[in-house]
Amino acid sequence: MLKINVQALRKITGAFLEEGKTVYAPRHLGMGDFAFDRIENPDEFQIEGFVNTLLPPKEIFFRQMETIGRFGWKEEGLCEDVEPEIEDKVLLGIRPCDLEGLLLIDAFYDRVDADMPYKRRRKKTFIIAYACPEPADTCFCVETDSGPWAKRGFDWQLHGLEEGIYLLEVGSEKGRELADRFADLMEKAHDGDLELLEAKRKETLGKFKKRPYIKRGIGNIKKVGEEVYRYLGDRCFRCGGCNYLCPTCTCYNVADIGTRRGERVLFWDSCQFEGYSRLAGDLNLRPDQGSRLKFRFECKLAEWNTETYGRIRCTGCGRCIYTCIGDADIDLFLKKASET
Amino acid sequence: MDVLTVCPYCGVGCGIYLRVREGRVDAVFPSLNHPVNRGSLCAKGWSVPFFLNHPQRARHPLIRKGNRFIRASWDEVLDFVAEKLSEIKEKHGPDAIGVLGSAKCTNEDNYLIQKFARATIGTNNVDHCARLCHASTVAGLIKAFGAGAMTNSIEEFPEADVILITGSDTANQHPVIAKWIVRARKGGTKVMVVDPRRTPLARIADLYLQHRPGTDIAWINAFLKIIIEEELYDKKFIEERTENFEKLADSLRDFSLDWASGVTGIPLSLLREGTRLYAKAERASIVYAMGITQHVSGTYNVVSLANLALLTGNVGKRGTGVNPLRGQNNVQGASDLAVLPDVLPCYQKVDDPDVRKRYSELWGVEIPSNPGLTVTEMIHSSGEKIRAMYIMGENPLLSDPDINTVKRKLGELDLLVVQDIFFSETAELAHVFLPAASFAEKDGTFTNTERRVQRVRKAIEPPGEARADWRIIADLSNRLGYPMNYTHPCEILDEIQKVCGIYAGITCDLLENSFGVRWPYDGKSKEGTSYLHGKRFKTKSGRGIFHAVDYLPPPEEPDETYPFIMTTGRSGFQWHTGTMTRRTPNLEREAPEAYVEINPKDADSLGIKDGDRVRVSSRRGEIELKARITGGIMPGVVFIPFHYKEAAANLLTGHFLDPISKIPELKVTAVRVEKC
């Protein structure tokens, strides 16, 4: 392990920016709100002092709404594709749950042969993860094996020792190369640092709310009765937030906006909408909200996920819990599932 | 870049960030720490970028030449409008001109448009769509409490022991408030719903009472009667804080609970259970919306709810109150700032000479003394008394009752100017169309349903030549010889806080690093006033006033030819006339077409199956739409959302008005239903 402080990190970020890389990092928007966004200068980022950003960094690759084509009749049959910008990217400060989310979306796209903006953007991304020191009470990554520190998928991972001082863990060949390149901005970690890290990790784990029902609930998923889904279905008001904010949701829809002149847009979709599963003639595979919730929970937690992806597709980020405008979140579901 | 602003849809006023990339808003997300939404949005809030980027956004001023609209420059159209308005004013007097402000526009836009009507033109003919939603709230709550606004705040719901929701489909219309209510319930708050429709919240409520549309006063009076009978009222509160209790008690002496049960359709035992639940609570909060207000008895419905709160001492402390959920994002602000024909900013009566004197001095011009006409009155005297109308950000052609008449009347105007972000149905009748900037393209403030004044921030440039509403009005006023030289909306807010007491102290500086301040602002607390009427009511005597209220049957009762009661409302995925939501693919997919909800029993006797096309007709018109069979509505009642121009519910509604607030009856119309 190496050791680095925040000033050095800013210098390195400055170097990245100078080389023309685009850097995405959390930024304080004011009043305690943080967002992952493109930064223009190295002073702009703030990686600690908050739990996580509201939008998962998946938004950088898989946009909430993006134009993929333009058309127009008047403009002599205008019909053109709009290509996503491809940049050399650095993702700085991504949390372990969200990193695991990206890896799961990668795996999803590895299975399909579509030329999606996500795939193009995802190439050439240098990932600097940040191990979480302090969970929110909605976080449960410890139960889903995706945090509070990352075990895979990063080039570097930062572990806070004290404010502004981190241990830097190298996680890839590319990471090794860059660590060598910036060697004069880092030092070797001492035994004392590693001991401190161990103590910090223990402390962090102790801060998680105990949720023994999560693993039990996941184990029971096949057995959950219809009455649980009906109960939750009555408590979902169809905002779509649980899907929009989920770092592993991949669903999108494509629509043409405008008639004579307009754009083809690709945008986030949610399986919680009635229209998501509506077929011609108003047939619906999932006619009530309970069946839609069942579909969502199975998409995240059912066994076939482990067969296909090697793990469940919930990374315990907790976003679908706090954003729910009803009372139909995954935590409540797993509580109920654990009781069946 | 992420810009903090306010959701433009409903009155909840969720704090949102707009993500700007290359001059376009291509994402929206909720603020995690905003005290109203704390990381949540409803489906509408989540889809804000769609309408902003829509290719049909209005980009250029247009002027009618015969049957066509042609592009013109701003100078040309503004000169034309100024000239026409002066001409009409000269010929017919200022009262021949009517002005509509908009609950979608900012406080600054609205303050200017009413100032434009009163100071520039010289008429009190200025109103907005609050007439169609909460005019009766303002009138009713001013009678009872002296202030026409939500008495308490959103954050207080979890502190209530009981929440009584009536005439509000909160989960669909104010979804993020439903979040608070659902979470309150998890924390032990009891939830009771009284509504003709079994709404999503009714499904999970602790108690649900289903009443016939239009019989609100009957069930509320029954509650009052039971409270008095069982001595569940708050004697101390009544003595110290209210007046007229005796009058109320007298009026209820001969009130028959059996009769009330018969009229409302609520079994007597449930009436008693509901009353006890509400009256025995330490803190009980009433939440209501258009199911209470949009009736000919709207004002008295509101007054009745106020009676209920006063009788049990449920006003003036946390977790209680009478809480109207305002529909549009800024209907509170537009009302506060007097886009209303009878008051000047801060609800000061225009027929009060002292008030007029003060404003005449402030604005440097004589304020007309006679109260003006309401929206509905203006439209219905179009072509007669009213020769010109200036409509900012409203679409009366779809939102107002009895559309056929509206269309004919607006067609008779000498000048119709429509200013909007899309070329709306109403715009098609206009002589001049002015393209306006949307909320994301201008600065200003909105006031949400809990009186929270919040900063609206410009994130992007308006499309084409579109301009901010306040700027268009100021430019026009300057041409008409009344100078309005503002360079930024913050200057307008500064004027507002000087002339209007409840906004005093609320400036752009104060709102800069903040999630908004609830008026009145005492100069200290960070978020302003949480609840009103803590020590004194805002009435003259400082006391809450009871009113004896008699049941008034709805203007149209079902009969042989029109045997059903139609009630109208909204879907959670469309917004009003659909100008924005119908251009949003995921919302349109979720609620693509009009439907009529009908009880299985009625459907059965009419031979209607789910999904059949049916014809619904009233004395004024007919529409065809899909039947949706649901046990959520009582036999004899049908429900139609009013968003769809292809089957506009407002072709059927009448123009029966509440005599006090002039709100139209939109919730009870006698109709016939037949299979097509």
Ligand code: SF4
């Ligand atoms: S399902 Fe919920 S907790 Fe799990 S990853 Fe998705 S948003 Fe996070």
Ligand code: SF4
């Ligand atoms: S099906 Fe639902 S839960 Fe699964 S990825 Fe799509 S939106 Fe997410």
Ligand code: SF4
């Ligand atoms: S966040 Fe909650 S209310 Fe919204 S769609 Fe998901 S489960 Fe339903």
Ligand code: SF4
């Ligand atoms: S609840 Fe209202 S303010 Fe909040 S996101 Fe929905 S429409 Fe917007």
